[in-house]
């Protein structure tokens with residue numbers, strides 16, 4: 001049975017969907033965000049599969065640099081107080097459509113990420129609803 005799950009995320013600020021059905025990565029709608037890095041500002045698309053780090057950026061990213069991500073709708077920054085356990089960079093939150101959040105590390109090349117739910121007893125139900133299987 002396939003274990004890989006595709007995320008369906010929205011902005012933690014304005015609640016609008018961050019999925020871009022017109023630009024697919026690994027055959028799934030990609031996650032579209034605005035990005036600010038050393039080389040300037042642009043757009044970044046992330047693969048929606050949890051645990052997959054494939055991305056396409058309109059600007060060149062330097063290895064190990066910390067980037068800032070913004071919602072393309074309300075332009076608020078995606079930022080949390082959580083720090084990456086691996087490298088200390090800020091962890092950036094994306095809200096799952098059916099509740100809970102996924103956090104990704106803001107450092108280029110760091111693969112740390114995790115899921116969080118306010119209520120752990122609801123987590124399995126939510127995961128099931130979000131992904132259909134688990």
Ligand SMILES: [Zn+2]
Pocket residue numbers: 011012013014015016071072073074075076
């Ligand atoms: Zn927003």
Ligand SMILES: [Zn+2]
Pocket residue numbers: 025026047048049052053054
């Ligand atoms: Zn992928």
Ligand SMILES: [Zn+2]
Pocket residue numbers: 084085086087088089105106107110111112
């Ligand atoms: Zn990290």
